[in-house]
Amino acid sequence: MKKCKWYNSIWFHIAIIVVSIVSDQLTKLWAVARFTNETGAPNHEYINVIGEFIRFGLVFNKGAAFSSRPQDLMPFLPPWLFFLLISIVAAAVLLWFYKNIDKRDYLTRLGVVMILGGAVGNFIDRMRLQMVVDFIDCDFPDFIMTRFPTFNVADSFVTVGVAIVILSPVILRKLHKQM
Numbered sequence: 001m002k003k004c005k006w007y008n009s010i011w012f013h014i015a016i017i018v019v020s021i022v023s024d025q026l027t028k029l030w031a032v033a034r035f036t037n038e039t040g041a042p043n044h045e046y047i048n049v050i051g052e053f054i055r056f057g058l059v060f061n062k063g064a065a066f067s068s069r070p071q072d073l074m075p076f077l078p079p080w081l082f083f084l085l086i087s088i089v090a091a092a093v094l095l096w097f098y099k100n101i102d103k104r105d106y107l108t109r110l111g112v113v114m115i116l117g118g119a120v121g122n123f124i125d126r127m128r129l130q131m132v133v134d135f136i137d138c139d140f141p142d143f144i145m146t147r148f149p150t151f152n153v154a155d156s157f158v159t160v161g162v163a164i165v166i167l168s169p170v171i172l173r174k175l176h177k178q179m
Helices: 010-035 079-100 106-129 153-179
Strands: 049-050 054-061 130-136
Touching: 010 054, 010 079, 010 106, 010 130, 010 153, 079 106, 106 153, 130 153
Parallel strands: none
Antiparallel strands: 049 054, 054 130
16 A cells, blocks of 8 residues: 555644634634724724735624625524534535545645635634634725625635635646656
8 A cells, every 4th residue: 555645644634724723713813803992893994915905904704605694595593503504514525525535636635624624714703703703805906896805814725725626636637647
């Protein structure tokens, strides 16, 4: 049996999940401490990181992805229960998918791990605060919208993870042709 590469080991994947959760939660704690007033409400200040293109400012997202509202989908469930159930189902599906990915497909496995870590980061917010802390604000000049929806580190892990899962067959095919 061939020895597992470090980037495809379960310990590396667990480390990715831990890093994603810790970095997400620490940056959210910083954002709340930096961008709230005495009452705990956002102070509507921004820190320009790269001019107006990327800036930090606090937004509390009480909805789901892109501020959609779970009560519009299932009005009979309280939002916290909706998010708890959907998170359990999503985590179970991701773990099942991870377990069934061919071990040679290390990119897809990495992508799934990143999605899982990001999802757990936002789940922690939903259970602790009943909302998600978002603070990364980007502008895309002359794009379809004025500004991109504000997001956080967990959202970044999920987005990059999804991109890796989608692109991994193409990337791996190209890598195998070069060998």
